Amino acid sequence: MRVGIVCPYTWDVPGGVQQHIRDLAEALIGLGHEVSVISPADDDTPLPPYVVPAGRAVPVPYNGSVARLAFGFRSASRVRRWIKEGGFDVLHVHEPAAPSLSLLACWVADGPIVATVHTATPRSRFMHAAYPALQTALEKITGRIAVSEAARTTLVEHMGGDAVLIPNGVTVSRYEKAAPLPGWPGDGGALGFLGRMDEPRKGLDVLLRAFAELGPARPGLRLLLAGPGDVEEILGKVPAPLRSRVILLGQVTEEDKARVYHSVDVFCAPNTGGESFGIVLAEAMAAGAPIVASDLDAFREVLRGGQAGELFETGDPAALARAAARLLDDPERRAALSAAAAEAVRAYDWPVVARDVVRVYEAVVAAYGQVGAVR
């Protein structure tokens, strides 16, 4: 299939939507499809061969913050030209309700169009009702995909119709193999955490309290923390004698992320709520890390009810300490969990997820019958 994908946000700015599109495009190419992605980007930005730059995005206030978006007649005519030259069987736009390239693509294109909604946009009802141009553009979308139940609910409420739920994937091969950081995990055992440390729902406090329980009896045990956060504040929550055994890496690169998962004996996901899928959990599983995670619905599902990782009572440091201690003392159990996690995460591997997306493409193309390609 020839697939044209539209990215609404600047390619070289890190973001969930951009990462999703990159992984999807590469998975589709891996499955033998021809893919072209158009994205706002400066003409001199180094881009992967499958990305076509649509010109510079303009920083502009939108939805309470400043976003870099591509709008206007110039951007529209660049998208039009790309569609005309692409001869796509299907056009796949992302975040069509953002005032950027995806919306423009819907506006200028005709034919089988699939849209993926990533975030809930509570204002779209007002926008949708008020502006005929917007309505005309969004009405052309034939198939809709939502990446989470929340996105799906808002989409249904605001645009009517229904959406297929296809969650984000994880590129397993990116995490499968990586060298541990030098000196890790070490002989005394190591616990790990990755995520925003200043976000209470990520549950770092639960883990720090569990470490304070485990630390005194296990003199060699260390704790590896990766992610943005205030070092002083975090160390302040650790009893003074244990502080030298808590290592903070700060924000890490994509490559180092994979190494972190391979550097610990037990990876902890102590989230206290709000996680719809748990991309970090899926990455840790891809790396084959033995996992202890909060007993949240989403986590229980990904971890197959506890077969692919230990579950502990959400928010309970003592329960986390007990579960982590059990694993630290039982290398065989760790190896079994590691293998089970690597196996369970296959269902979320991008090539698998991409096949679900292709099924939506096929259904949408079939709905168009003989009318043919995007034009």
Added chain:
Amino acid sequence: MLIDIILIVVAAVLIGVYVSWRAGRLDRLHARVDAARAALDAALVRRSSVALELAACGLLDPATSLLLAGAAHDARAAGEPTELAESDLTRALRAVLSQPDFRASLDGGPGAEEILAELEAAAHQVFLARKFYNDVVAATQAARRRWLARALGLAGGAPMPEFFEIDDSLVVGDGGGRGSDMPHLTS
């Protein structure tokens, strides 16, 4: 003795007259602040209405339309105009109007010239109204800071008026909005 009493009475009357004159002046200043603020609010409402009209006129691409509508809507949603939302609307307008060939892309569209002219007028109105409002706020603040006004509490319970600081220039490259005297649209 009588002379002393007469002098004291005269002095008291003079002081009384002076104080009530100062108080009256403060009162008038506060009334002018209120009037200037009402004029400024009206100008801001007019500007956002024209921005909404431009967004809905059907001549723009949907992304530009949505962007403008969002900014204009936010400016109105707050109830009374806020500095942040109005500055955001200015920035959104500037981003839209400064697109290369923006005017040319609307060429021939029904009503395009009229809406742009109205927008220009509305933006200029905001600029002037804000200038007058801030001037009278400055005068009022200075009057209220004088020792007599402070010592006798001449302002009563009236809140201290505050400046309205926004970015209101539609000229590209003039982010401060204070450098130019005549905001105008780029073409």
